[in-house]
Amino acid sequence: MEFSSLLLLSPLLICITSILLHVANRPSNKQKRLPPGPKGLPIIGNLLKIGNRPHESLTGLAKIYGPLMTVRIGCVTTVVASSTDMAREILQKNDQAFLGRSILDAVTAETDYERSIVWLSGGTKWRKLRKLCNSQVFTTQRLDALQRLRYQMMEDMVQRVSQAGEAGETLYIGNLVFGTTLSSFSKMMFSGDAFDPNSEEAKELKELFRRIMELAAKPNLADFFPILKPFDPQGIRRDIKCCFGRFQTLIDSKIDGRMKRRASGSQRSGDFLDALLDHSEEHGPDELDCRDVRLLLMDMFVGGTELQILPPPQWNGH
Structure with a gap:
């Protein structure tokens, strides 16, 4: 500090x-x-x-x-x-x-953080969300279906490195890997609505992820001295709340767009978002509502891209 x-x-x-x-x-009645x-x-x-x-x-x-x-x-x-x-x-x-865990003060800036699969204790809600992920995301059938997509993305990434070498261009590997990871996760979750890795939206996402991880990892007095939590002495919760808010807006735009197309009778994409919305319609919002859908998507995006937001090395083609 x-x-x-x-x-x-x-x-x-x-x-x-x-x-x-x-x-x-103060003396304690029970010796721990x-x-x-x-x-x-x-x-x-x-x-x-x-x-x-x-x-x-x-x-x-x-x-x-x-x-x-x-x-x-x-x-x-x-x-x-x-x-x-x-x-x-x-x-x-x-x-x-x-099963319980300490929750960082910065995490509490996330709306509905207590509903997140990452921070839920091992109760009924957590078990249902875990079962849903295992049955809809991490199944062998779904991963096999995405195998061709993963191979294509790896080929594109290798080709980009080769082109940079031939042109003597400085290449930021971290940016390239992040773009590939973002594209992979986006297509798995949103299909045709995926984030374009070369878009301004993708650049904003990377900066949001980097900032969220930076703030969450920063030593926070409120975590060491709980009496300080109401004061947010370093402004960490305030700053990360802004990042979470923008991230939520980006994810909500994808969810809202998909729900409008579903309401108009458009063909289903069969991706993770459709699977979640289907589950919500079948079992009702009491088991899975739009807030749960948003939080699952956010958790997976941050978890899947965490290692790609570190300061990237650069390669020079000369």
């Missing part, structure tokens, strides 16, 4: 310090049974020990305290599993006990 930001936040932090100390030092871990400082916990390279710091701490340890990140107590065996114990053998 920038030093100037810390200066601006200092008065607020000082005002709440006494409250936090009182709560932290937690794994061992480093002793933290008041207020900030183990933040200084974790530092700017948490993966390295946690690896070092695990050598001292074992594969299951407790660290305090600000006011948030966190249990860290750092070995394959311990991760298997948690994620496979006791997965039902760990």
Whole structure:
């Protein structure tokens, strides 16, 4: 975080310090049974020990305290599993006990985020959405049907690299891969309504995804000190809300256009969007409404293009 930001936040932090100390030092009726871990400082916990390279710091701490340890990140107590065996114990053998997850403050800027398959706990709604995805998106039949499309896109990408080499042109591989991935996901979901990878719309999508990932990954005081959440001290929730809003508008335009064509009796495309709308019509909005459809599309777009929004390398044809 920038030093100037810390200066601006200092008065607020000082005002709440006494409250936090009182709560932290208040005796508890129940002693929590937690794994061992480093002793933290008041207020900030183990933040200084974790530092700017948490993966390295946690690896070092695990050598001292074992594969299951407790660290305090600000006011948030966190249990860290750092070995394959311990991760298997948690994620496979006791997965039902760990279905809940902490939700980043930035995520709450998303409208209806609590309905997203990514953030839902393992209840009835989550199981229905997962079953729907498995039966409509990730089926062998659907993936086989898209095999020719994937091959064609890969050939086009290789041809573009070859052309850049022959012309001595600098080629940004990240942009090329993102365009290919976006086109692939778009055609799988929207068929003929897919985003053109060379359009201004696609460029805007890439910038939106990059900005969303950048803001979501940024250390946020509101996550470490929940008492600060109403104040959004770094403006992260405010900024990411704008990105989510524009992203929703782009996806809603695809959904609205498809629903109008369906209402006019146009032939179905048989893509993922049609499958979702068919399911909604068959089972009713109580099981799947337009908000659920939008969130599923957004989750899949962001998840499928996440690795392509990192700063791209460039190749020079000379």
